[in-house]
Amino acid sequence: MSSCSSESPPPTLRTVTISYSHLKRKLTRSIDKDVDLSAKIEEGFGPNGLGILSISDVPEYSSLRQNLLRLSPRLACLPEDVKKELEDPNSRYNFGWSHGKEKLESGKPDILKGSFYANPIFDTPTTDESLVQRYPSYCGSNIWPDRALPELEVAFKALGKLILDVGLMVAYHCDRYVSRGMKMHEDEGLEQILLRSRCHKGRLLYYFPSLQSVFTQNGESMSSWCGWHTDHGSLTGLTCGMFMRDAVELPCPDSAAGLYIKTRNDQIVKVVFGEDEIAYQIGETTEILSRGHLCATPHCVRDKRDLTWKKSQLDSNCDI
Numbered sequence: 001m002s003s004c005s006s007e008s009p010p011p012t013l014r015t016v017t018i019s020y021s022h023l024k025r026k027l028t029r030s031i032d033k034d035v036d037l038s039a040k041i042e043e044g045f046g047p048n049g050l051g052i053l054s055i056s057d058v059p060e061y062s063s064l065r066q067n068l069l070r071l072s073p074r075l076a077c078l079p080e081d082v083k084k085e086l087e088d089p090n091s092r093y094n095f096g097w098s099h100g101k102e103k104l105e106s107g108k109p110d111i112l113k114g115s116f117y118a119n120p121i122f123d124t125p126t127t128d129e130s131l132v133q134r135y136p137s138y139c140g141s142n143i144w145p146d147r148a149l150p151e152l153e154v155a156f157k158a159l160g161k162l163i164l165d166v167g168l169m170v171a172y173h174c175d176r177y178v179s180r181g182m183k184m185h186e187d188e189g190l191e192q193i194l195l196r197s198r199c200h201k202g203r204l205l206y207y208f209p210s211l212q213s214v215f216t217q218n219g220e221s222m223s224s225w226c227g228w229h230t231d232h233g234s235l236t237g238l239t240c241g242m243f244m245r246d247a248v249e250l251p252c253p254d255s256a257a258g259l260y261i262k263t264r265n266d267q268i269v270k271v272v273f274g275e276d277e278i279a280y281q282i283g284e285t286t287e288i289l290s291r292g293h294l295c296a297t298p299h300c301v302r303d304k305r306d307l308t309w310k311k312s313q314l315d316s317n318c319d320i
Contacts, residue, residue, distance in 0.1 A: 010260060015273040016044035016053040023055065023169040038177040041294075045174065045282050050261050051297030052281045054273040055166055062276045064162055065314070068155040069242040070249075072206040072312035075149055076114050082148045086116075091136040093117075094201070096143035116152075116204040118142045120160020125198035138199040159314060160202040163237035163278055168194055170280050171235060178293045190286055190294075193234055201233075207311035228262065230296045231283035240275040241313040262298040271299075 018040050044053030075097075086097035093101045099114040119125055124141045126132065132139045144153040168191055175189035186192070238259075243252050252258070259271050273279045287296045 009256065010268045010270050012270040012272055013050065015271055015277075015279055016040055016049070017056050017273070017277065018053060018170075020055055020057045020059070020166070023166070023173070036176065037173040038180060041173050041177040045294045046177075047292060047295055048264060049295065050263065050269070050271060051295055051299075052261065052271060052273075052279055053170075054277040054279040055170065056274065056277045058162070058166055058276075058278055061159075061162060061278060064155070064159040065239050065275075066242070068152075068159045068204065068314060069239065069312040071149065071152050071155055072116075072204055072242075073244065075116055075145070075152060075204070076206040076208065078145065078148050082145065086143050086145060088140060088143055091140040094137035095140045112208050114206045114208065116156075116206075118144070118153075118156055118160075118202055118204075119198075119200055120157045120202045121164060121200050122198050135199075138201070156202060156204065159239075160200070163202075163314075164194070164200060166278055167235050167237050167280060174286075174290075174294055178290045181293050182291055188289070190234060190290075193289075197234075203315045205311075205313045205315065228298045228300045230298050231281055232285065233283040234286045236281045236283060236315060238279040238281065239314045240273060240277070240279075241311050242275075243311050257302050260300050260302060264295075264297075 018037060022035050022037060040053070043049055045051060083097045083099070087093060088095040095117050097114070097116055100109045100111045102110045102113070102115075104110050119142055126139050128139075142153075144150075146153070171189070171191040171194050175184065175191050178184060178189070241252070241258075243250055245253075256270075260268055261271050262268055281299070282294050282296045284296045286294050
């Protein structure tokens with residue numbers, strides 16, 4: 001893949017946005033089967049879309065997002081021996097705490113970012129030991145800081161469940177759109193895949209403040225890009241990042257920081273969505289199963305230039 005850097009700033013595009021009220025009936029709180037959102041789904045997820053859309057006005061989302069993301073600095077600042085107990089090398093650090101285990105595009109360890117992984121729905125997705133040994137990154141058990149930070153489990157599960165619940169509504173409308181172009185059995189769609197799955201995964205990200213610059217003289221980052229990749233799962237829910245300085249939440253300090261996507265014609269664009277919106281990205285699994293009606297796109301993340309700021313974010317894979 002080519003580098004994220006470019007001679008001129010990439011254009012900024014807003015995600016396709018769907019109101020929560022169009023996903024759910026106001027009175028019965030059940031999915032409104034009479035609302036056809038196929039045009040919106042195609043615009044966001046279709047062959048000419050960016051592979052991402054956002055849902056606005058989700059009840060309780062704003063408070064649940066703040067509750068969890070504000071715990072991220074506290075988690076990262078726990079004593080090293082406590083964080084060591086939260087590590088799970090058997091799962092390749094895909095459960096519990098992970099810091100310095102990932103590598104940047106340069107091949108160097110990523111020490112500026114810490115991650116906490118957990119299944120927000122099932123603490124133990126399976127008791128089949130053969131599955132756990134074969135798929136430790138997916139079938140392992142959660143590790144919570146029960147004594148050091150007990151509120152993390154409650155906040156993580158609450159936000160993760162909401163992202164999954166809204167994702168199921170998005171999946172229903174994805175299936176409705178796909179069924180226009182190909183024959184689908186009732187149990188084959190994205191909605192049913194998410195309902196059957198027990199291997200959901202949330203990732204709470206924390207970007208450490210640092211006085212060490214990773215930018216070159218011309219301002220381009222040497223290692224702040226989370227390298228180009230395409231999500232391999234079915235559907236990923238994203239929160240907008242939370243930036244803090246001196247324990248105060250403030251707007252993003254760098255207009256160049258954020259999510260970048262490579263379009264179908266290889267153009268790099270920056271994608272933005274509101275802090276009170278849940279964004280969803282299509283993964284490669286869904287692209288294959290939908291025969292290309294729903295498309296995943298390569299994307300990467302650029303960190304802020306001023307590394308004295310703290311940033312928190314949650315990525316939640318609705319299905320692996």
